[in-house]
Amino acid sequence: MLITFDLDDTLICWQPETPTEPVKLPWHQKWFPIEPLRYGTVDLFRKLRNYGWQIGIYTTSHRKSKYIKKLFNLHGLELDLVINQDEHEKIVKNLKEKRKPSKLPSRVNSHLHIDDSEGVLVEGQRFQFRALIVDPLDSNWTKKVLAESISVTQMIEQGCYRT
Numbered sequence: 001m002l003i004t005f006d007l008d009d010t011l012i013c014w015q016p017e018t019p020t021e022p023v024k025l026p027w028h029q030k031w032f033p034i035e036p037l038r039y040g041t042v043d044l045f046r047k048l049r050n051y052g053w054q055i056g057i058y059t060t061s062h063r064k065s066k067y068i069k070k071l072f073n074l075h076g077l078e079l080d081l082v083i084n085q086d087e088h089e090k091i092v093k094n095l096k097e098k099r100k101p102s103k104l105p106s107r108v109n110s111h112l113h114i115d116d117s118e119g120v121l122v123e124g125q126r127f128q129f130r131a132l133i134v135d136p137l138d139s140n141w142t143k144k145v146l147a148e149s150i151s152v153t154q155m156i157e158q159g160c161y162r163t
């Protein structure tokens with residue numbers, strides 16, 4: 001089972017109201033351009049791993065995969081997969097549809113994609129992938145993600161997974 005997360009306004013939040021994970025850079029990495037990881041991410045990833053999920057990033061940003069993995073590594077987190085805009089373009093290149101989706105997590109076997117954009121939810125209905133939308137200001141966001149991941153797990157186990 002793979003869960004994918006959007007980055008901007010989902011896991012990387014610059015809103016002053018949104019708390020972020022503390023991080024202490026080792027002296028030899030003080031140059032690293034760190035971005036604010038949303039508070040709750042570390043605990044959420046640990047719980048998802050315990051429930052048997054692999055974790056990936058699916059973003060429309062051009063950040064390099066190496067940079068994204070490093071950003072999470074600084075918080076002790078591993079990523080199984082990173083799809084950035086360049087990778088995404090390869091994925092949708094051969095799609096027949098004129099209006100291509102901004103994301104297509106089903107193509108990387110993601111069972112559940114987490115995003116802040118309602119547009120992605122609509123794309124999920126058009127292109128048959130499962131999405132959960134969380135607001136960057138929602139302080140209950142990790143509970144929502146966990147609850148949804150549990151119901152997806154149950155659906156998969158019972159052989160009735162739906163997008």
Ligand SMILES: [Mg+2]
Pocket residue numbers: 006007008009010115116117
């Ligand atoms: Mg976003």
